[in-house]
Amino acid sequence: xxxxxxxxxxxxxxxxxxxxxxxxxxxxxxxxxxxxxxxxxxxxxxxxxxxxxxxxxxxxxxxxxxxxxxxxxxxxxxxxxxxxxxxxxxxxxxxxxxxxxxxxxxxxxxxxxxxxxxxxxxxxx
Amino acid sequence: xxxxxxxxxxxxxxxxxxxxxxxxxxxxxxxxxxxxxxxxxxxxxxxxxxxxxxxxxxxxxxxxxxxxxxxxxxxxxxxxxxxxxxxxxxxxxxxxxxxxxxxxxxxxxxxxxxxxxxxxxxxxxxxxxxxxxxxxxxxxxxxxxxxxxxxxxxxxxxxxxxxxxxxxxxxxxxxxxxxxxxxxxxxxxxxxxxxxxxxxxxxxxxxxxxxxxxxxxxxxxxxxxxxxxxxxxxxxxxxxxxxxxxxxxxxxxxxxxxxxxxxxxxxxxxxxxxxxxxxxxxxxxxxxxxxxxxxxxxxxxxxxxxxxxxxxxxxxxxxxxxxxxxxxxxxxxxxxxxxxxxxxxxxxxxxxxxxxxxxxxxxxxxxxxxxxxxxxxxxxxxxxxxxxxxxxxxxxxxxxxxxxxxxxxxxxxxxxxxxxxxxxxxxxxxxxxxxxxxxxxxxxxxxxxxxxxxxxxxxxxxxxxxxxxxxxxxxxxxxxxxxxxxxxxxxxxxxxxxxxxxxxxxxxxxxxxxxxxxxxxxxxx
Amino acid sequence: xxxxxxxxxxxxxxxxxxxxxxxxxxxxxxxxxxxxxxxxxxxxxxxxxxxxxxxxxxxxxxxxxxxxxxxxxxxxxxxxxxxxxxxxxxxxxxxxxxxxxxxxxxxxxxxxxx
Numbered sequence: 001x002x003x004x005x006x007x008x009x010x011x012x013x014x015x016x017x018x019x020x021x022x023x024x025x026x027x028x029x030x031x032x033x034x035x036x037x038x039x040x041x042x043x044x045x046x047x048x049x050x051x052x053x054x055x056x057x058x059x060x061x062x063x064x065x066x067x068x069x070x071x072x073x074x075x076x077x078x079x080x081x082x083x084x085x086x087x088x089x090x091x092x093x094x095x096x097x098x099x100x101x102x103x104x105x106x107x108x109x110x111x112x113x114x115x116x117x118x119x120x121x122x123x124x125x
Numbered sequence: 126x127x128x129x130x131x132x133x134x135x136x137x138x139x140x141x142x143x144x145x146x147x148x149x150x151x152x153x154x155x156x157x158x159x160x161x162x163x164x165x166x167x168x169x170x171x172x173x174x175x176x177x178x179x180x181x182x183x184x185x186x187x188x189x190x191x192x193x194x195x196x197x198x199x200x201x202x203x204x205x206x207x208x209x210x211x212x213x214x215x216x217x218x219x220x221x222x223x224x225x226x227x228x229x230x231x232x233x234x235x236x237x238x239x240x241x242x243x244x245x246x247x248x249x250x251x252x253x254x255x256x257x258x259x260x261x262x263x264x265x266x267x268x269x270x271x272x273x274x275x276x277x278x279x280x281x282x283x284x285x286x287x288x289x290x291x292x293x294x295x296x297x298x299x300x301x302x303x304x305x306x307x308x309x310x311x312x313x314x315x316x317x318x319x320x321x322x323x324x325x326x327x328x329x330x331x332x333x334x335x336x337x338x339x340x341x342x343x344x345x346x347x348x349x350x351x352x353x354x355x356x357x358x359x360x361x362x363x364x365x366x367x368x369x370x371x372x373x374x375x376x377x378x379x380x381x382x383x384x385x386x387x388x389x390x391x392x393x394x395x396x397x398x399x400x401x402x403x404x405x406x407x408x409x410x411x412x413x414x415x416x417x418x419x420x421x422x423x424x425x426x427x428x429x430x431x432x433x434x435x436x437x438x439x440x441x442x443x444x445x446x447x448x449x450x451x452x453x454x455x456x457x458x459x460x461x462x463x464x465x466x467x468x469x470x471x472x473x474x475x476x477x478x479x480x481x482x483x484x485x486x487x488x489x490x491x492x493x494x495x496x497x498x499x500x501x502x503x504x505x506x507x508x509x510x511x512x513x514x515x516x517x518x519x520x521x522x523x524x525x526x527x528x529x530x531x532x533x534x535x536x537x538x539x540x541x542x543x544x545x546x547x548x549x550x551x552x553x554x555x556x557x558x559x560x561x562x563x564x565x566x567x568x569x570x571x572x573x574x575x576x577x578x579x580x581x582x583x584x585x586x587x588x589x590x591x592x593x594x595x596x597x598x599x600x601x602x603x604x605x606x607x608x609x610x611x612x613x614x615x616x617x618x619x620x621x622x623x624x625x626x627x628x629x630x631x632x633x634x635x636x637x638x639x640x641x642x643x644x645x646x647x648x649x650x
Numbered sequence: 651x652x653x654x655x656x657x658x659x660x661x662x663x664x665x666x667x668x669x670x671x672x673x674x675x676x677x678x679x680x681x682x683x684x685x686x687x688x689x690x691x692x693x694x695x696x697x698x699x700x701x702x703x704x705x706x707x708x709x710x711x712x713x714x715x716x717x718x719x720x721x722x723x724x725x726x727x728x729x730x731x732x733x734x735x736x737x738x739x740x741x742x743x744x745x746x747x748x749x750x751x752x753x754x755x756x757x758x759x760x761x762x763x764x
Contacts, residue, residue, distance in 0.1 A: 018545055020537040020615050064513075064584040071508035071579035072434050075571070079432055086432050093364055093429070096756055097301045097680070101308055101671045103361045108312075108351040114414065116343050269725055276732045280739060287743060293750035297759055300677075300743040307684055307736050308671065314691050314729060315664075321722065322698040 139183040140195040140211040151253035158246035184218040212266030215627035220263040227383040228256040234602035235376035254281040279306035286373040298372040309352040316345040330642035338403040356388035360422040370441035375497025401635030415456030423449030427568040447485040454478020454547045470553040475629040477546030484539045491528040498595045508579045515581040517592045524603045533570035539613035656697040663690030677754045688733045
């Protein structure tokens with residue numbers, strides 16, 4: 001129906017190129033290699049013995065609700081070490097609609113100063 | 126008359142029909158919904174399907190280089206201000222395609238998602254009104270008409286955000302949204318009045334041909350950029366966006382993404398077309414202002430997204446960060462527009478920014494639909510209470526993986542294609558911009574991997590024993606968007622040459638836009 | 651126009667309206683503030699159409715002379731209608747909020763998610 005050539009073109013950015021078809025072919029080849037390597041392994045295991053239970057370095061397994069890491073606790077190290085950034089951000093988002101209008105007026109004033117007063121200063125220099 | 130004549134007639138009247146068909150459908154919907162619910166759903170889908178086919182028909186002609194105009198009023202172009210002009214160039218057609226695809230998918234999704242709610246006739250009426258308002262905002266060539274359609278869109282979307290009136294937070298989010306929208310729209314009207322007072326014209330092309338960069342014009346530029354950027358969710362005026370996106374029904378959030386991008390389109394129309402001849406006279410570059418706003422938006426959006434625990438609020442902050450990419454790309458194009466050595470860089474940056482508008486609407490839209498599907502199945506919105514859902518909802522998991530890869534710019538999805546263009550072209554301008562853009566992409570990947578782990582991976586929780594897969598219409602809607610994402614990702618060159626490049630050229634070439642209305646206009650790129 | 655009083659009134663109305671939206675805690679006072687901003691912008695639109703010594707722009711049995719511009723008056727009518735619709739929507743949302751929270755103080759509403 002339409003030519004195959006435009007579908008397979010690479011697209012040029014200013015300084016490089018990117019062809020997704022070649023990438024997909026490469027990923028499929030890598031996937032096939034991984035599957036073939038997996039096929040060389042041992043296929044048999046005994047069910048319902050110790051081979052299928054989860055191993056937690058010898059610790060006892062609690063009930064499922066407590067084992068799942070909640071989303072507030074993921075990235076705890078990252079958020080704790082940058083606590084000053086995230087606390088000031090949380091304080092900025094108050095939920096108060098008057099503060100939203102205040103930010104609008106502040107941004108308008110800053111843009112005003114930059115565009116209009118800045119133009120006079122640059123023109124004077 | 127034969128089919129070719131009919132198609133020509135439709136093409137000639139299509140700018141008016143595209144806005145009139147959803148508007149008429151919105152007024153007929155309450156009458157039809159008295160008959161039967163299924164008939165009303167099919168009628169709404171047929172109306173939006175007709176609008177979509179008209180948009181594609183118009184776009185296929187506009188992308189080859191013609192600009193379509195449609196005049197409501199006096200045909201004699203010498204008389205001033207006695208007509209309203211719709212002017213459709215490639216950028217308007219691009220945005221119209223995005224809006225109509227989002228509306229159609231949202232209505233298909235809400236067939237099952239909203240089935241148990243009452244008051245659905247008002248819901249569908251408001252969705253059709255919102256679509257008509259969005260399409261009118263993107264097709265019009267007249268500034269006051271832009272304001273009227275902006276208000277139509279914000280009133281109907283505020284009523285839809287507050288649709289679940291039994292929840293306190295939804296009504297409060299709707300109130301915040303309408304207050305912020307109205308303040309922004311009133312300042313836009315103030316600037317329109319300033320333009321009218323100076324030039325006695327409300328038409329965008331006439332103002333562009335007559336503009337001199339006086340002091341009042343500078344005030345009008347500041348007001349327009351600030352108000353339209355607030356409606357588009359640019360930091361630090363973005364705080365209404367997580368509230369409104371997070372508490373609305375998910376199909377409404379999908380169309381809200383379209384309305385914020387229509388306001389972003391307004392920023393570009395103001396900066397490139399109306400002030401096209403006057404931007405060169407300003408010594409402070411407006412492009413650098415857009416670039417700096419884009420950088421702040423990216424960093425702050427991603428930083429706030431990491432610490433959220435509510436599913437839809439997190440995706441909303443991700444949407445805020447993505448708006449930063451669009452501003453960065455198109456701001457770079459504006460900065461280098463005057464420098465004759467770097468026009469290739471500028472054009473590549475603009476293509477990246479404009480392509481990212483469409484990609485972001487699709488990616489973030491797919492993530493919101495997945496969030497809605499999880500809410501429908503489990504009635505939970507907080508990520509702390511979810512877990513292990515991949516066993517029960519297989520298709521939803523696959524769609525979420527596609528959305529995750531696309532939003533963070535991983536190959537081979539469409540997000541990678543547009544972000545690669547933005548990275549490489551902003552590197553030419555200043556390497557630090559490109560580094561910040563790549564960093565926030567990586568942090569977005571971190572944020573969504575966290576969501577994937579908390580909601581889908583993990584042991585099977587006992588309280589989610591009976592959770593089943595979501596109904597078919599929601600799966601069809603999510604599958605449609607996922608298919609479009611994969612197709613755009615695998616064949617980016619096709620899309621960029623045929624759809625994005627005409628839009629970027631039309632935005633830079635404001636002389637062509639003005640010459641449609643005033644044939645004797647000289648000047649312009 | 652004596653000493654440009656309408657333009658000063660426009661600036662005063664918009665500033666008082668912004669003050670009411672930003673610094674007042676009652677929701678109804680915020681809605682009144684938005685109405686004030688809208689009245690200011692409408693006044694600005696009408697004032698732009700005034701010419702010195704002009705009469706109302708109606709042709710039937712007019713005594714002749716310069717007429718004020720009719721286009722900004724049409725724009726103002728559209729804006730007033732939009733303002734009425736927005737005001738009705740905002741007030742109905744305030745009624746819903748009062749029924750949920752029992753108070754109209756905006757500082758008690760921005761709390762953590764439910």
